[in-house]
Amino acid sequence: MAKRKKRKTLGRKPPKRWRRLFWKTTLWLFVIGLLGLAVMDVMVRAKFEGKKWALPAHVYARSLDLYEGLRLRPQQLGWELDALGYRAVSRVVAPGQYRRHGDSIDFYTRGFRFWDGDEPSRRLTVNFNNGLIERLSTDRNRLPVARLEPLRIGGIFPEHLEDRELVRLVELPPYLLDGLLAVEDRNFYHHYGVSLRGIARALWANLRAGEMNQGGSTITQQLVKNFYLTQRRTLWRKLLEIPMAMLLELHYSKSDILETYINEVFLGQAGRRAIHGFALASRHYFRQPVQELELHQVALMIALVKGASYYDPWRYPERATARRNFVLHTMQQNGLIDGKTAARYRQKSLGVVAEPSTAFNDYPAYLDLVKRQLQRDYSAGDLSSEGLRIFTNFDPQIQQQLERSISKRLDNLEQGYHIDSGKLQAGAVVTRVGSGEVVAIAGGRQPRFAGFNRALDAQRTVGSTIKPAVYLAALESNAYTLASLLPDTPVTVESEDGKLWQPRNFERQSHGDVPLYRALGYSYNLSTARLGMEVGIPVVADTLQRLGLERDVPQLPSLSLGAVGMSPYEMAGVYHTIAADGFYTPLRAIRAVYTANNEPLRRYRYEVEQRFSPETIHLLQYALQVVVREGTGKGVYNVLPPDLVVAGKTGTSNDQRDSWFAGFSGNYLSVVWLGRDDNGKMPLTGGTGALWVWADLMAGIDNESLLFAQPERVAYVWVDGQGHLSGERCEGARYLPFIEGTEPHLKGSCYRRPLHSVVDWFKELFNNR
Amino acid sequence: MRRVKHGRTPGLVKITASLAATFLMTGCVSTYVGPATTPGQPAPIEEAEQPQATTTVPQTDIRPGDTDTYRASSAVQGLLTEGWKLFEQQRYDASASIAERALRIDRHNPEVYLLLSRSYLLQSQPVLAEQFARQGLAVAHSSTPVYRQLRELLQQSQKR
Numbered sequence: 001m002a003k004r005k006k007r008k009t010l011g012r013k014p015p016k017r018w019r020r021l022f023w024k025t026t027l028w029l030f031v032i033g034l035l036g037l038a039v040m041d042v043m044v045r046a047k048f049e050g051k052k053w054a055l056p057a058h059v060y061a062r063s064l065d066l067y068e069g070l071r072l073r074p075q076q077l078g079w080e081l082d083a084l085g086y087r088a089v090s091r092v093v094a095p096g097q098y099r100r101h102g103d104s105i106d107f108y109t110r111g112f113r114f115w116d117g118d119e120p121s122r123r124l125t126v127n128f129n130n131g132l133i134e135r136l137s138t139d140r141n142r143l144p145v146a147r148l149e150p151l152r153i154g155g156i157f158p159e160h161l162e163d164r165e166l167v168r169l170v171e172l173p174p175y176l177l178d179g180l181l182a183v184e185d186r187n188f189y190h191h192y193g194v195s196l197r198g199i200a201r202a203l204w205a206n207l208r209a210g211e212m213n214q215g216g217s218t219i220t221q222q223l224v225k226n227f228y229l230t231q232r233r234t235l236w237r238k239l240l241e242i243p244m245a246m247l248l249e250l251h252y253s254k255s256d257i258l259e260t261y262i263n264e265v266f267l268g269q270a271g272r273r274a275i276h277g278f279a280l281a282s283r284h285y286f287r288q289p290v291q292e293l294e295l296h297q298v299a300l301m302i303a304l305v306k307g308a309s310y311y312d313p314w315r316y317p318e319r320a321t322a323r324r325n326f327v328l329h330t331m332q333q334n335g336l337i338d339g340k341t342a343a344r345y346r347q348k349s350l351g352v353v354a355e356p357s358t359a360f361n362d363y364p365a366y367l368d369l370v371k372r373q374l375q376r377d378y379s380a381g382d383l384s385s386e387g388l389r390i391f392t393n394f395d396p397q398i399q400q401q402l403e404r405s406i407s408k409r410l411d412n413l414e415q416g417y418h419i420d421s422g423k424l425q426a427g428a429v430v431t432r433v434g435s436g437e438v439v440a441i442a443g444g445r446q447p448r449f450a451g452f453n454r455a456l457d458a459q460r461t462v463g464s465t466i467k468p469a470v471y472l473a474a475l476e477s478n479a480y481t482l483a484s485l486l487p488d489t490p491v492t493v494e495s496e497d498g499k500l501w502q503p504r505n506f507e508r509q510s511h512g513d514v515p516l517y518r519a520l521g522y523s524y525n526l527s528t529a530r531l532g533m534e535v536g537i538p539v540v541a542d543t544l545q546r547l548g549l550e551r552d553v554p555q556l557p558s559l560s561l562g563a564v565g566m567s568p569y570e571m572a573g574v575y576h577t578i579a580a581d582g583f584y585t586p587l588r589a590i591r592a593v594y595t596a597n598n599e600p601l602r603r604y605r606y607e608v609e610q611r612f613s614p615e616t617i618h619l620l621q622y623a624l625q626v627v628v629r630e631g632t633g634k635g636v637y638n639v640l641p642p643d644l645v646v647a648g649k650t651g652t653s654n655d656q657r658d659s660w661f662a663g664f665s666g667n668y669l670s671v672v673w674l675g676r677d678d679n680g681k682m683p684l685t686g687g688t689g690a691l692w693v694w695a696d697l698m699a700g701i702d703n704e705s706l707l708f709a710q711p712e713r714v715a716y717v718w719v720d721g722q723g724h725l726s727g728e729r730c731e732g733a734r735y736l737p738f739i740e741g742t743e744p745h746l747k748g749s750c751y752r753r754p755l756h757s758v759v760d761w762f763k764e765l766f767n768n769r
Numbered sequence: 770m771r772r773v774k775h776g777r778t779p780g781l782v783k784i785t786a787s788l789a790a791t792f793l794m795t796g797c798v799s800t801y802v803g804p805a806t807t808p809g810q811p812a813p814i815e816e817a818e819q820p821q822a823t824t825t826v827p828q829t830d831i832r833p834g835d836t837d838t839y840r841a842s843s844a845v846q847g848l849l850t851e852g853w854k855l856f857e858q859q860r861y862d863a864s865a866s867i868a869e870r871a872l873r874i875d876r877h878n879p880e881v882y883l884l885l886s887r888s889y890l891l892q893s894q895p896v897l898a899e900q901f902a903r904q905g906l907a908v909a910h911s912s913t914p915v916y917r918q919l920r921e922l923l924q925q926s927q928k929r
Contacts, residue, residue: 065844065870065873065874067842067843067844067847067874068842068843068844069842069843069844070844070874115863115866116855116863116866116867116870117851117863144843144844144846144847144848145844145847145848145874432873433876434872434876435869435872435873435876437873581907582907583900583903583904583907603862603866605865605866605869606869606872606885607897607900608897608900608901608904609900610900610903610904610907614907618833622831625831626831629831645834667876705834706834707834707836707877708832708833708834709833709834709836709877709908710833710834710836711907712911714833716832716833735831735832737833
């Protein structure tokens, strides 16, 4: 047998089984790849076509109504305009600009879509005189009323704390889109998601510059990275980016991709809140809507795309300026702007606001109330993901005054009374009278701290602030008038379990028989306790609930002296009914809710119910004026002007653990509580503690006097200290209101019958002989 | 017959007349202020027992407010005009919203409550309409047309 020639091994085909294995593997990889692509395709489309983002709800303050006669100073209007991002200019020509000259301010409003109609964008002039708006005009024509767009005060964020404000491509300012493409993706309209030319160009540019000036990723790739993948620089991510970018381009138009990009791109950090999208970034850096940005501001925003933290204009202004100027140079190179324009804008400063806002929400106590009220109608998921626009009654200027008053007075009180620094805490609520709109809330001494909300949740013993409920119950029974004498003498009440309750007056003295208005005005405990027992504790409890307390209270004799816990918010609800002449209205923080597209969704309307007669309330309001004119609250007029008519009540709990003041003017009501979180004793009463915060607050806001209109069934009569008819010139006489039919008929020694005619005079003359 | 001496009679009449005139003038400038001026039967006035002691209380002047000089502001008038236009267009929720805006400026204008009450009545909300009518009546003068309109509205809303 001839030997088989050895075949050379080189160039020999692999054995059949290897080839089979190879093709099998390739086929499997292909199938897996196809499957992966299919899955990727579903993923890309599902997210792009579904709800792209969990949009936070944006919360806005009240819109400021401007009209002739409004108490407003030029500085206050200036503050509002600055807060809204209006720019001071020498000539007002466009929305978002203002000019102050002497006692006038010209400004160009932005316009806004309100529930009840559109407020147009227009140029307005406000002339001031003596702290009032003297004239409001547009194009020299007098205008009865106009309103500014509302200021954003916070948001309700999704778990990932991304914040964004959606904007459409058509709403972008000139140069932003073209500038962005020139810098980030010149070939955007020509590639299919990935640009080899772009990669090569970027590589060459970076080699020449010696640094990473340009990236090779397209806008589409960047969107994929931010929208679907992670920021981690891994090969796997890079590999996924390319097919996903191509799938995106396959299914969606360039406009869709671009619009998603401008709303997705990360452009900064505000504390824990991530700033996404150009619209929100514009407000974050410049406090202006994106439509109003000038070229150098647009260039800075484009500059930040490369690295918002690295080019942070507050921390690294030189880097930010250099990058911005690079953007301007690129725009010039691409023919978007000429050399002169580029040179001019390169000289400008960055134009960012002085300080970034890092607070999650600047007014957490108020936002807390807003959320609670919204949760009655919306799920937590909807609130933090649907981009709802929530318009509230919040007044930022009143809030600021409230915070200033608390800060100043608590420091002073701690020093003056040798209380450990920081031990005193506060909770306060301010509402409009009549509509029950909550305009300001202080949850504690540190207003930016989103901790325990004392205004809403601190259940503190109310002490004498409850007394108006006792006296109202008494006056309503018609068995008592303001002149009725009450015994302010020691009283002992035995409870069912044999315990004795022996209330005492604050100064440990009895006062004998005192008129009702004085017992309330001077906050006598003995007479109040007796009165509460006479009227009936269940009646007092019922009156308290009719005033607005929405829960049961322990029906014990000590209720009449305030042995019950309430929050400042609950107390405000009770006093609001008194301030609003007997009409109960539930307190509310929200005016309206709009969708993310600014379509009206729901209006929170004003609701009211008459629960007490105007006559009875008039008597009670009289007595509450005695409190502040002569009684335990008279300190208010050390701060307030004497011609400002207000009414209120002090409150101090046992052992002085709580200091309260609740009071109102013609247009605002405020309740202030001071105390210690550990419920420790303080050397403060309502009159020496909370009253000062209240008075400072009311002195710093624009109050109207309490109108105190006389109802038709109320008559004023001069009475003496015994409640008998008297005369104006009689010593000790007082001019008191009485409900028709309850006027006294016993005449005091000083009384003279009124002489309506000469005949009466003669009759009197002869009768007295 | 006793004859009247002409010299004395005129003198006596003059003196009596002068005294009467003096007392009359004194009575006219009396500073005493009577009791209730509201309509209705005045209560019978009786002598009170003499007080044991006189308590002197500090006097502060707390008087009812002057509502006679009230004038609606041009802002509220402007809003009411707009509000009534929306009402005529049957946009009742919008008219109520405008009325609320007017309320924030001036809560003592009865016409604002008239607009609110009518707007809610036509939205089949008689309870709210009634309450706003009540609120309007509490601030309106009884002699004014708006008071009568509010009274009518109150009756209408109570019937529904």
